[in-house]
Structure formats: structure tokens, C-alpha cells
Amino acid sequence: MADIKRKLATIERISAINPIPEADAIERATIRGWNVVVKKGEHKVGELVVYCEIDSLMPEKPEFEFLRPRGFRIRTIKLRGQVSQGIIFPLSILPTPVDDNFSVTPPPDCFAVKEWNEGDDVTDVLGITKYEPPIPAELAGQVVGNFPSHSIKTDEERIQNLVDHYEDYKKEEWIATEKVDGTSMTAFIYNSKFGISSRNLELKESETNSFWKVAREIKLEEKMRKIMEAYNLEALTFQGELLGEGIQKNKYRLKGQKVLWFRAFDPIKYQFFPYDTFRAMCEIVGLERVPTVDRPFKLPEKYEDLILYADGESQLCQTAREGIVFVAKNPLYDDNGRLSFKVISNKFILKHDE
16 A cells, blocks of 8 residues: 555546536536536537646646636636536647557657546646645754655545445445644654654654644653553554644634644554544543544435535634545545545635635
8 A cells, every 4th residue: 555646637527517507608517526617518428528626736838828817726716606626628638649669759749658548647747736835934844855655645535536436435334523724744653763744744853843843742752652552553653733823824713733633554554543443542642633523424315415514614613614534434445545535615615725
């Protein structure tokens, strides 16, 4: 099991096209579980297109110049009352496919594949990267190296990308937890070494770095070693969200900074602990967890109802919650190592996605 790189741009088939009330020039196309506003009559059901997800950062090329006013970033927008998430391009945006057994040098705009197929990841082909918000200096810190390979980054898949599995998911029992809007923090003990990472990088200990300051304040290393002793573990990873002053505009109006934990991982077995085991670990040493919204939770008949369910008020203060993370009650595993997914509140995105 390894970190799965996010597919920001893929070849997808349009599954439905529907009118938008009181809109003459636009309509709604459906890609997997995503709704995308397109020009009326420009696309048809069954057509293969290039779909770029929200948070795609497009390269500064002539074909994407119309996105310059948006900073070349694909965001969630609302047009005529319709939420639109992502953007669609015709397959002609891709390099021309060429058989890789060609006997002569192909033109520079060609790509060594025989043909483009549904599901192909074309993120790198188009030069697309993931948008990452600027990191304040006190969070960035000095870097030891890349995110440690013995653990897994914290990105969860969105339900809109998992609609083909939804019928199977409905058979399971879930725990709904609040997705809080901060910055990802990973703490680990591996080969007896204690370390801290942000979402993508391992950070050097310093007096000013926020991750390390909070870790020292809550005696995190000491508590994690106590957990390891209680569970007879050789290594341990804890992952959470750092919140508070100077982070994501401090939507929860916290004094200072703190971390709320949402999962634990065994770097030796390379698998996540069941949620109830993680919860017990936190209770042993008094580590704070993200709020539990509902358990046991049975998924509704339609995944669209989950998107509406994600809207709501945070348990941390009187503000909109970012969304919900659903974790399977029983330790189930998929290709990413754990069966869980997130549902982001569209109301939250439209209000805060600046």
C-alpha cells in the first residue's frame, strides 16, 4: 500500500445532461458524481471528455488563458443557482495519440499512446498541479525532507469520485465525524525517532514552528510512547488537524492553537487502526479528537443526500462546518488502505473558497 496521487484530470464519460431552470445558454452535465455547468448544446450524453476537478491548477498556456482572471485555478462556483464543480474540455485538448512503435520521430504535439481511453489519468500530460494555499512562515518551518514513506498522507477521496461503489457502501455501518478546516499534521514515532510532518513535508524542530510548539505543549511524544507501551507497538503515527490563530482565518475563533486528531496508523503493518481503537488510544492519554457527528450511521439511499447532510453547523463554534468524514465502523480496506471518504459542504466552499 502506498500514497495514491490524486487524479486531477481524467478522461470521463458524460452520464447525464439536464436543463437549468431559467437558463437559456447553459445546462448541467454530470461526470461521475460531479455536476458541471456547460454551454447548452456543446456536449451530449455518452461523450468522452477531459474532466478537471476542483483545485486543479492549470498551466499558463494559450488554451487556458481564459482562466487567468481566476489565477488558472478551478474552483466551485454557482451559476443561475446551480453549483458547478470542475471543468470539461474536449479530447482535442490532449496531444495526438501515436502508436509507441512508430518508426519515425513523431511531431512534438503527439503522445506515445495508441489511443485515449475512459479513465485515463491525464494530469501530467496537461501539466496540471494541485492548488495549495500559501503556508504562513510559522507553519512552513525548516524542512527535514519529504513526507515520511512509512506513513500515509491525509487526503481523503470525495464521495463524488466513488459513486460506482455507493451501493456496496450502503451495506456497511459508518461513523460520521466533522471535517474541520485547519492544516494537516502528522506525528510519528518510527525507529524510536519522534517526528512531525505537515501535509507534504517532514519539519525540523524549532522554537517558532507552530506544529512543534503545539506538540511540546500537549506533551505529544510522551503520550504517543505511552500508547505504544499500552498496545505493545514498535511504531505509531497519529494524524490530525492543527487549528487556531493564524490558520485558515481561524474560523473557529480559537485562542492560540490546538490539534484535533482523526486517525492512527501502524507504520510496521502499514495499516490504519479501527476507529474505536484509535478513540481508545486518545482516551488513554487525553488527546482531543475531531467531533463525532453521528454513529452508527447508515448511508442514505442516494449519495446526493450525503452532500446535503454535509451542510450544518460546526460543533466547535457557531459557524458552518467544512463537511463530514465517514469512516467504516469495521476495519474495511480498499486500494488506499482504509475505507473512508469525505463529503464537503457546498455551502462552506461557496462561502470560504477565496
